[in-house]
Amino acid sequence: MYAWVDRTLSLTIAVSMIMLGLRLVKILGSMLLMRYGGEGVPEVIKAIEQDSAVTTIEEASFWQVHYSLCMANLKLHVHLSDASTEVKIRERISRLIKDRLGGVYGRGKRTWDVTIEIVPSS
Incomplete structure (x- = not known):
């Protein structure tokens, strides 16, 4: 009789632990990667589209990784004229995102990690 109670109790505890774990x-x-829904994202995308070197934006994802850390992932088709243009475009777009969506570091504002994939277009 005790073996039956022991098995039933063990199974009940195991199933409840699985349910709580799931x-x-x-x-x-859902907390680890949340889409960033803050103000200013559509304006930033429009500003990037209006850049003379950018032909199209293929992907643009803005994520809130942590309470004060956000991440922007962009895939851009760009008209490159020389090798230094790619670096300048990366710096310009990173600065644009950090200035408009971020804030002053150390004042509770979000910091941004920007990843830009540049695809040369003809």
């Missing part, structure tokens, strides 16, 4: 994983997973 719920916790779902909640923590």
Whole structure:
């Protein structure tokens, strides 16, 4: 009789731990990568589109990785005229995102990590 109670109790505890674990994983997973829905994202995308070197924006993702850390991933088609243009475009777009969406470091504002993939277009 005790063996039957022991197996039933063990199975009940195991199933409840799995259920709680799945719920916790779902909640923590949604917290780790959240889309950034702050103000200014459409304006930043429009400003990038208006850049003379950028022909099209293929992908633009803005993520909130942590409470004060955000990440921007961009894939741009760019008309390159020389080798230094790519570096200048990266710096200009990174500065644009950090200035408009970020803030003064150390004052509770978000910091941005910007990743830009540049595809040369003809």
